[in-house]
Amino acid sequence: MSIRLCTSEMSERDYAHQLHLERDLTLDRGFYIVNLNDIKYKVDLWRRSCPRVTPFYAVKCNDDLAVLSVLANLGVNFDCASKAEISKVLSLGVAPSRIIYAHPIKAPSYLKYAKTRGVRKMTFDCVEELQKIADIYPEAQCVLRLKVDDSDSTFKLSLKFGAAEEDCLRCLQEARRLGLEVVGVSFHVGCNNQSPYAYANALNFARRVCDQGEKIGFSMKFLDIGGGYPGYHGFEPIFEKTSNAINAALETNFPKGAGFEIISEPGTFFVSSAFSLCARIIGKKVSQPMEKESPNKTVIQYYVNDSVYKSFNISFFTDACVSPLCLEDDKVSGELCETVIWGNTCDGVDKIKQSCLLPELEVGDWLMFDSLGAYSTTLETPFNGMEAPDKYYMARPEIAEVFNAMKVFNDEEDVAHVHRHFSLSSQARGLRQAA
Ligand SMILES: *Cc1c(COP(=O)(O)O)cnc(C)c1O
Numbered sequence: 001m002s003i004r005l006c007t008s009e010m011s012e013r014d015y016a017h018q019l020h021l022e023r024d025l026t027l028d029r030g031f032y033i034v035n036l037n038d039i040k041y042k043v044d045l046w047r048r049s050c051p052r053v054t055p056f057y058a059v060k061c062n063d064d065l066a067v068l069s070v071l072a073n074l075g076v077n078f079d080c081a082s083k084a085e086i087s088k089v090l091s092l093g094v095a096p097s098r099i100i101y102a103h104p105i106k107a108p109s110y111l112k113y114a115k116t117r118g119v120r121k122m123t124f125d126c127v128e129e130l131q132k133i134a135d136i137y138p139e140a141q142c143v144l145r146l147k148v149d150d151s152d153s154t155f156k157l158s159l160k161f162g163a164a165e166e167d168c169l170r171c172l173q174e175a176r177r178l179g180l181e182v183v184g185v186s187f188h189v190g191c192n193n194q195s196p197y198a199y200a201n202a203l204n205f206a207r208r209v210c211d212q213g214e215k216i217g218f219s220m221k222f223l224d225i226g227g228g229y230p231g232y233h234g235f236e237p238i239f240e241k242t243s244n245a246i247n248a249a250l251e252t253n254f255p256k257g258a259g260f261e262i263i264s265e266p267g268t269f270f271v272s273s274a275f276s277l278c279a280r281i282i283g284k285k286v287s288q289p290m291e292k293e294s295p296n297k298t299v300i301q302y303y304v305n306d307s308v309y310k311s312f313n314i315s316f317f318t319d320a321c322v323s324p325l326c327l328e329d330d331k332v333s334g335e336l337c338e339t340v341i342w343g344n345t346c347d348g349v350d351k352i353k354q355s356c357l358l359p360e361l362e363v364g365d366w367l368m369f370d371s372l373g374a375y376s377t378t379l380e381t382p383f384n385g386m387e388a389p390d391k392y393y394m395a396r397p398e399i400a401e402v403f404n405a406m407k408v409f410n411d412e413e414d415v416a417h418v419h420r421h422f423s424l425s426s427q428a429r430g431l432r433q434a435a
Pocket of ligand 1: 058060061079102103188190191192226227228229265266267268269374
């Protein structure tokens, strides 16, 4: 891994192009352009759009240290789901009160760790988990995760997690019996949700469960509306509709001035468009059209230096959002050909893009894929021994301030140094004030 900075105002494509020209890049691996300015843009947009909702970034989506540090510096809080995620966020100097342990089913040792580090807020969705919490961490502040409609999302969570409405009362009563404190409710409408109404319906449900909780003696003042907000380039229209629907449903069910603490857990929203991947073509096959077929039936297959086992886990499920661009200007204007893009492993299912149109390219040429920040780097596997992409960071001076003392970092020790530098400067200066 290497970390470098580019502080000038330029596009990701320009920067990638410059790197390609200036550096002797190999065909062994590609690289990400990580645009930290885009993270700041999303934070500002969130605060403008949903001023009543405090975001807790879902670390599982992308745990890049620079991203976490910039978010922490901007005052964003964190949703963690494991011991390692909690530890990583705490090591940035983030207070435990800024973390929610948002996994409804927790390993006992992780729960003990949360206790020793003072991470009190956590979700649950069944009576069995309550017993575990009562045994290990009876001082926890419990948040009941609800099973909500996620039919308009790409990745569904409600089959696995959440209490159905008919089970909520039993959960609340059991918590009472065990002497636990339930402070509110949470839900997740599924990742990349396309329906603003999913949140409105979930908020009505949340209100009903809060009323049940109040009736049996809990102070239900905590509301967690989860993740699910799209974050790819051009997501703004759907986000505007979603945030309007959320604000309206909040006003109806959880009105201002009634003392609610409202949080969300965006993952994809903050990081998706901040990461653009540049992958290089390492192999090519041109299939000649059969004589009877029309001549434009030529299909070109490219093999690139990334795979579904590294950045393109998404292609296992859908390749609709995988859209390659040519990096080099002199290539973009050529005649378009039917194209298939394969990954570099020996696995037959390692197909990145089933079908797209591209000008004819050669081995050594670069493709750029934007909006690959969510569930990409955190799902990398060492499969087949292929190399993971490098990362090059872009940041404007006020965001790059914490990087200023850095030069070039090429190994684990250097990354640790960056880490220390981040946490020190975040405490000493705080980009929050600068922002
Ligand atoms: C995965 C997850 C998130 C993040 O979801 P996005 O759709 O990426 O915003 C938030 N909260 C919980 C509990 C999750 O499991």
